Amino acid sequence: MTAHDAVQDMATPLVSVLIPAFNHERYVLRCLDSVLEDPYPAKELIVIDDGSTDRTGARIADWVATHCMDIPIEYVQREHRGIAATLNELAARANGEFLRPGASDDYLLPGGLAAQVDYLLAHPRKVVVIGDSVVVDRDGHKLHDSGMCDLHGADKSLYRTDDGIRRAVIRQWAIGGPVALIRRCALDTADRWSEGLRIEDWDLFLRLAARGVLGFIDVHVCAYRLHDANASRTRHTGARIANLAESRHVAMLRTGLFEEPYRTLLRAQSHYIDAKISFLERRPWPLLRHLAAYLALAARARLPPAGPHAEGT
Template sequence: MVSVIIPAYNVERYIGACLDSVLAQKDVDFEIIVVDDESTDSTMQIVSNYAAGHKCIRAVRRSHGGLSAVRNTALQLCHGEWITMVDSDDLLAEGALKTMLDIASSGNDIDIVAGGWKKFHGQFVPPPYRPTGITLLSGREATEIMLYKKRRHNTVNSSACGKLYRSSLWRDTTFCEGIIYEDLQLIPRLCVRARRVAVTDCTVYGYRHNENSILHTFSEQRLDALKVTEGLCRHFADDPDLYKAARSRHFSAAFNLWLLMNANRAGLPRHVASCRKIIRSLAGSQIAGGKVRLKNRIGALLQYLPFIFTSPYICKKLLSK
C-alpha cells in the first residue's frame, strides 16, 4: 500500500483538485492522509466532505505549526509500505502511483523512486510520455547530483514531492520545524541512506507555479537557506565528495540570495554582506570544481565585478537561469 501525505492550510481553491488527482489513481492500493494546519477558510470542511465519501481518506486537524509539523504528524499516521507526498495546491499525474510503484517493485533494492515533474499555471496537462528507460543510482550518487543541482538531472532534486519512498527510510526521521527549506534540510540526508534511487523521466507530478510564493520574493525567512546549506556542509564533512557538493549548494544559496536582494532592492546591509562573504570564500572552489554547475561558475567570476549587480534587470535574468 502507498500512503499519500497531503498537508493542507487555507487551500480551499485547490484541495479538491488535489484530492481528485489522487483518487483518480488506478490499480494501486493507497490511503490518503490529509492533515489540516488549522486552516481559517473552508479547507477542512472540503476535506471532511471528501473523507465522508471515500474510506481511503483520513482527515486530521491539528494546531497550527507549519508545513514541517504537519508532515511530521502525517508520517506518524502512515500504514503503507511506501510513502509519497503531495502539496495541497499541486496534482498527481494520471497513473503516477502505479508508474512509481511498478518501478519500486522491480527489485534492485530500490528505496526511492524519483519521477519527473511539470510546472503549470492553469490546467495541468502532462506531456506525452516517451520512455527512455530507468536510471539506477546509489543513494550517495543521487545525493551528490541533488546537491550540485545540475539541470540535466532535474528529476533528482531536493523536493520531498514527486518521489516514492520506502517507509522504513522514515523511521526516526522528521522534518525540521520552524524553518523554510525544510525539504533541502532533510531530503539529502534521507537520500544518502537509500540503497538505490530509481530515476524516471515520466512526469508524475504537477507543480502549481505561484508568483507570490515566499520562494519567489525576498524576506528574512529566505536566509534560512544559508543555515540549512551550512548544516549540510557539516553533515557531510566526513565525505570529501559530498562535502564539496554541499559547499557548492551553500555557494548557490548565497549567490541566489545576493541576486534576489539586489533584484528587489531588499535586505539589510548585513544580510548582503553575509552573502558576499560566503560567495568570496567559496568562489575559488566553484571555478575549479569539476562537477560545479555553470551558474555557480558564472557567479564566482561575476562577484569580482560587483557593479554588474547594480542592475535589477541583470539580477532577475540571472535568477531565472
C-alpha cells in the same frame, strides 16, 4: 475473497497518500480527486488540515463525506504546526508499505503511483524514488512539460547514477512538486522531516543522497501548481534571504554526512548561497569573497562550476 484476489493483494503493496493541507481552499478538491483518479488499486488517503484559516477544512470534510466509501480515508483537523511536523504526523498515521507525500495545491497524475511502486520493488536498495512533474498555473493550464528541466534547468542525465544524484541534489535541487515515493521503513528510523524548517525537502534529500538510496524515474507523476503563495518562490526579499539562510544552515549541518569530493562540493554550495544572500543585501565585497571561495572549492572538488540555474535548494 478468492485465492486469485489474495495473490493480487499480496503483489500490490499498499500506498499511503499523505496530504498536508493549509489554506488551499481553491485547489484542495482537485488534489483529492486526483488520488481517486489514479488507477493504482491499493491505496489509502490520510489528510491533515494544518490549522487553515480559510475554507480548506470545510471543503475537505465535504469531500470525505462524499467519498468515504470509495477509498480508506483518515482526516484530521488541528492547530497549525507547520509542514514538517504535519508530514511527520501523516507518516506516523500511515499503514502503507510506501508513502506518497502530496501537497494540497498540487495533484497526482494517473499512473505515477504504479510506476514508482514498480521501481522500488525492482530496486530493493533504494529507499525513495523521485519522478518529474508537469507545471500548471493557478487555473490548471500547463505552463511547462517538465518541472525539472523547464522550471529548474536540470540535467536529467545526472539522476541516473548515485554519483550524479549526489551532485544534482547538492548543486541543483530541481524537484518541482511532491514527486517522491518513500518506503515507510525509512521513516521508521532516522529519515524524517526536520521540524522547524521553512523548506524542508532539501534537508531530507541531502541525507538520502549521502547514503546512495535515492532513485529516479523519468515519469511525470504529479502536476506542480505555480501561484502567488508558493513558499519557495516568494519575491519578498526578506523571505528570500530567510530561505537562503536556512539553506546555508542545512548545507553546513549536513556536510559531515558526505565523503569527498561531495563534502567539499557542499561546502562550496554554502558559499554560493552566501553569495546570493550578499547580492540580495547589496553587499558587494562579501559577494565577491563568497564567489571566490565557491569557485576555489568547486575546482578542488574537480567538478565544473554551477550554471545559471543552480540554486542549491
